[in-house]
Amino acid sequence: xxxxxxxxxxxxxxxxxxxxxxxxxxxxxxxxxxxxxxxxxxxxxxxxxxxxxxxxxxxxxxxxxxxxxxxxxxxxxxxxxxxxxxxxxxxxxxxxxxxxxxxxxxxxxxxxxxxxxxxxxxxxxxxxxxxxxxxxxxxxxxxxxxxxxxxxxxxxxxxxxxxxxxxxxxxxxxxxxxxxxxxxxxxxxxxxxxxxxxxxxxxxxxxxxx
Numbered sequence: 001x002x003x004x005x006x007x008x009x010x011x012x013x014x015x016x017x018x019x020x021x022x023x024x025x026x027x028x029x030x031x032x033x034x035x036x037x038x039x040x041x042x043x044x045x046x047x048x049x050x051x052x053x054x055x056x057x058x059x060x061x062x063x064x065x066x067x068x069x070x071x072x073x074x075x076x077x078x079x080x081x082x083x084x085x086x087x088x089x090x091x092x093x094x095x096x097x098x099x100x101x102x103x104x105x106x107x108x109x110x111x112x113x114x115x116x117x118x119x120x121x122x123x124x125x126x127x128x129x130x131x132x133x134x135x136x137x138x139x140x141x142x143x144x145x146x147x148x149x150x151x152x153x154x155x156x157x158x159x160x161x162x163x164x165x166x167x168x169x170x171x172x173x174x175x176x177x178x179x180x181x182x183x184x185x186x187x188x189x190x191x192x193x194x195x196x197x198x199x200x201x202x203x204x205x206x207x208x209x210x
Contacts, residue, residue: 001026002026002027002028003026003027003028003049003050003115003116003119004028004030004046004047004048004049004050005022005027005028005029005030005048005049005050005051005052005115006029006030006031006032006033006042006043006046006048006050006051006052007029007031007032007033007051007052008032008033008034008035008036008039008051008052008053008054008057008062008065009032009034009052009053009054009057009081010034010035010054010056010057010058011034012034014104015029015032018052018111021108021111022108022111022112025108025112026112027112027115027116030046030048031045031046031048034057034058035057035058035060036057036060036062036064036065036068037060039053039065039068039069040065040068040069040071040072043069043072043073043076044072044073047073048076049076049077049119050076050077050078050079050099050115050118050119051069051076051077051078051079052078052079052081052102052115053065053066053069053078053079053080053081054080054081054082055080055081055082055089055092055093055163055164056082056083056163056164061163062080063080063092063093063096066078066080066093066096066097066098067096070096070097077099077118077119077121078097078098078099079098079099079100079101079102079114079115079118079124080093080098080100080101080102081101081102081103081104082101082102082103082104082164083103083104084103084164085103086164086198086201087132087133087198087201087202088161088162088164088198088201088202088204088205089101089164090129090132090133091133091201091202091205091206092162092205094125094129094133095205099114099117099118099122099123099124100114100117100118100123100124100125101125101129102114149191150188150191153174153176153184154184154187154188154191155209156174157170157174157181157184157185157188158188158200158201158204158209159204159209160173160174161185161188161197161200161201161204162201162204162205162209164201167181167182167185168181185197185200188200
């Protein structure tokens with residue numbers, strides 16, 4: 001039986017590569033979206049068996065797009081993909097209910113295996129994924145209460161951090177200077193009581209700020 005796959009990723013080269021990758025595997029790409037704007041409509045129109053969704057859709061958050069998909073087709077399995085490993089990506093994707101998570105260095109066999117498993121209703125998180133998620137989510141310091149609340153701007157910066165954005169990207173997105181972003185990041189780490197950006201991002205996920 002052919003599995004219908006919908007792909008959402010900002011890079012058309014990635015999409016073109018997938019078409020060659022999946023040729024003859026029984027997985028048929030029925031639609032492609034470079035961003036999240038048309039994604040819900042495409043999911044409704046094509047009724048895919050699985051959605052392969054990038055964590056970052058250009059300027060948009062892939063997890064937010066995932067939440068919109070769940071509103072119209074809650075049982076459609078979604079596999080999140082990312083260019084690089086980031087603990088907050090794993091935590092957010094798992095918390096949102098993704099069927100699995102893939103880095104873009106996957107091989108053909110791995111991709112087909114995960115798509116087939118997801119189409120069959122299986123959750124395809126690896127033991128290593130779960131170990132890392134459990135490790136960062138249960139770090140005692142992440143449970144610390146904030147004595148000084150985050151300012152609205154600090155909250156904005158923290159949400160950008162959960163997307164894995166660099167200080168330069170955050171500065172560009174928010175229209176503030178690079179040095180100001182650095183100051184905000186340090187204030188966030190101090191207030192939340194964590195040592196690095198990854199822990200801060202995971203803290204944000206756990207507390208519903210991302």
